[in-house]
Amino acid sequence: MSLVNLSAVCAHLNNATKARLALTSIPNSNLHLKLSLALQNSGYISSVVRGGPTPPPAHPILGYPAANDEAEGIEPITRDNVASRRLWLGLKYWQNESVLGKIKMISKPTRRVNIDVEGLRRVVRGEESGFVAGIRSPEARECVEKKLGGLVLCRVL
């Protein structure tokens, strides 16, 4: 679990949204994939597709590459091509502003921040917990439903 690479991803996403890109790619890793899927589930990015060094073809209707594109299909990962795989993320914009806004690391490569369920509850209530500031924006929040603590990676502002 390389937080250095994750920091690079965060910085890259910030740069890409500032440049108003519709599609960008990040190195493929299980951590990056999980994070991307979490962002997609929360609605911050539109699509996550694992592809090669060139962007995968766009979905005929959606206009951006989609993982469930039946016409094109997805190239299976093999031992030969795994090193060249990248994650292609579709970025979202709304009313001339990027939906992702700014993504920021909380754990740093030099300081990993862990949080337990109790601390997570406090954060969701808007209070500070450890090195994690409380959630003070009115947006809907990640649930504490799963009752899982863990390493705090990054936060979308």
Add this chain to the structure above:
Amino acid sequence: MNITRPARCLLCSFTRAATPSTRVPRRQFHPTPATLSNRKPKFPNVKAPRVEDYKPYTEEQKAELAKEYSAAQMAAIEAGEAAIDPKDLAEQMKERSDPMSFKYLDDFSVIEPGIDRHQRAPESNSDYNFKLKSEEDFAKDFGQFFAEMSDNATGADFVRFADNLRVTHGKEENELHPHSALVPDLFGPGETIDEPRVEEQKTAAEKGEKERSAEAEEMTEALKSLLLATGYTESQVKGLRTKTLVSHSVTNQTRLGKVRRAYRLSIAGNANGLLGIGEAKSDEPSDAKTQSQYRAIRNMQPIPRYENRTIYGDVKGKVGATELQLMHRPPGFGLRVQYLIYEMCRAAGIHDLSARVGRSRNQMNTVKAAYEALMSQRNPEQVAHALGRKIVDVRKVYYAGKI
């Protein structure tokens, strides 16, 4: 002291000595009122119904009264005392607390035409056999008036005669106060709902005209163009909250020397979600002030407010080296912010807020950064649209939309 109070408290009241100095509320200059007593009774006091006891005057009291009042007045007092039963008096004078009691104070001495039963002249006032007077009758009346006229008669006598002159034969009430089946007018002759009396109406109209003409003369070109640009009336502009927050002088260095001018930064708001800032420079400070205020009024923009009291989320603003953070707060928190942001919140109608101004605290940049921060709020509905997710205000759900 109440019997039901526990003994512990009873003892407390003995042990606690009277405060040596007068008690002064600690936060004297705070907008939220401070309560003097820090204890509330646990249960609302239930007062026993107070029965007024009206006793008749004693002989001594009557003797005292007799010194003040004449014999006739004393007789009236005694007659009144004899006429009214003290029990009745106690019942009638009591303030009613029953559910059917009136919710307002009124002695019901005046008949309100809209509320009370119609007051009509009795039917017996009617005279169905009345006849209009002929010219001869009028001539006779006039003749009688001139014949009976005294030597030193004035014009007033004639006016009185003309006013009292009847135009019909028959019952006098039929002409002066006839019976009518129609609902009486809500207003007297010449009255309207806005202007209660004709005389007052006239004077008010005259006054208004005078004021209006004076105002039209007084109205400056700048104000006229402001009204034209914003579509507000003059009274609406007067009703806005304007405040000059920053004032200093600026200099322009030319080859002729330093040219000083006055700088003013004002804010304007309607205390209901609109806020604008305007800045102006002029040779005359008063001129700069009015200019900046008019500009602030022109620049007024709606500011998103959560529940019309605080902001959506925490927002940041940065102008120059001034960085500030505005934080939303729960109801009743108040405006715990520095004075510039306080004035802005007052003008905009924000009631719960706290703020932190970091790095530079330049006045002008603070105001601008606070405005920027207020305008950078993200509307949750728009965020929901952007994310493609449903966002629900939990407070509203919890309180069943009653906030």
